[in-house]
Amino acid sequence: MEPVIDQACAAALYAEGDAALDTGASLLAAAPDADDALHRRGEEFVTRAWGRGWHPADLVRFVRLELDERRAALAGTLIAAETARYAELPPRWRAQLAGLPGAVPVPRNKPDRFSYASDLLELYRLLLRLPAIEPVGPVPGTAADRLHRAPAPDEPRMLTRIRALLAKAEATGFPEEAEALTSKAQELMARHSIDGAVVAARTRSTETPGACRIGVEPPYESAKAILLDAVASANRCQAVWNGDLGFSTVIGFEPDLDAVELLFTSLLVQGTAAMTRAEAGQRASGRKRTKTFRQSFLMAYAQRLGSRLADSAERATAEADADTATATGADPESVTATTGLLPVLAARDLAVTETTERMFPRTTTTRVRGATDLDGWNHGTEAADRARMGSARGRTPRERDGEIMA
Known part of the structure; x- marks a missing residue:
């Protein structure tokens, strides 16, 4: 035949x-x-x-x-x-x-x-x-496939805990409970990542950054890409968006990649649910601008969460650095940049940046504009506040443009 x-x-x-x-x-x-x-x-x-x-x-x-x-x-x-x-x-x-x-x-x-x-x-x-397209891992059946990183002994258990917290956050109808559950999940992610970095430094691990691709599909893909970029940055990763092919490539160390996938998916589910509820209220009042409302809502949601995730990451790092100093008998107030946790994390950040530049030598920073509905922006900001990861510096409603690597 x-x-x-x-x-x-x-x-x-x-x-x-x-x-x-x-x-x-x-x-x-x-x-x-x-x-x-x-x-x-x-x-x-x-x-x-x-x-x-x-x-x-x-x-x-x-x-x-x-x-x-x-x-x-x-x-x-x-x-x-x-x-x-x-x-x-x-x-x-x-x-x-x-x-x-x-x-x-x-x-x-x-x-x-x-x-x-x-x-x-x-x-x-x-x-x-x-x-x-840029390879992000071994091809099945090749020698490289057999060399993929084995998970740390506690990693599957940690991911199971994080998944359970995020699943509860998605299922609850109470914003305060969702906030507490998501915050706890982010805290576990951050501490797990930091613990892994410390162990790798002590054992002189040869592990290098990897990459994965996460779907960023229409509609409102620019807002979704900004949200993913924020989640990636907060978890010591970098994201590069390919709008034509419908995905972002996230570069980072393996436990951090897992965290980004889990958190982005959950925050998108939570944001979509909040947007649907807010939109129902808008329709009840006679408004018809559904598309502009949704775009503005998700853009505000992504922008606001970016600030809050960054604050949460900074706080977790500071607390872990203080714990490291205490464990070594040093005064937390006198720990220098060469003796604390920060050099370990800085080295990993540099490795991630170098890997990103090697994989994507011709990336550009693209400005995306899409928030034109003030009510949508305000509702999206409020939804992000309810899903927040800690205290926030925030951004004003006038900051309706975002930047993302593409």
């Missing part, structure tokens, strides 16, 4: 327009015996995507953005089949595979087979033209 596959792909994948897809789909719809070979061809395209730096979640997200949910589900089916051949997968890959869309069955009647084949060929056309 390979000749049929070759003919269909030659007709559909290297030409533009629906006519080319129809020709290829007609050939495949009339050849049900070619299904297995057709799927293997798709798995080959998926394997090539890994070599170009893509991960499962990136691929499904991009297909969803460029095509639709139906083709994204087909991509998930191919990814599940392709990755099943590997004895081991990196931890982040396993988590991404768990979130794939459900498998798409192969239809049997001819009209449905034509539509199915057309969808597959359009998906293959997109996969064939995927750009290369």
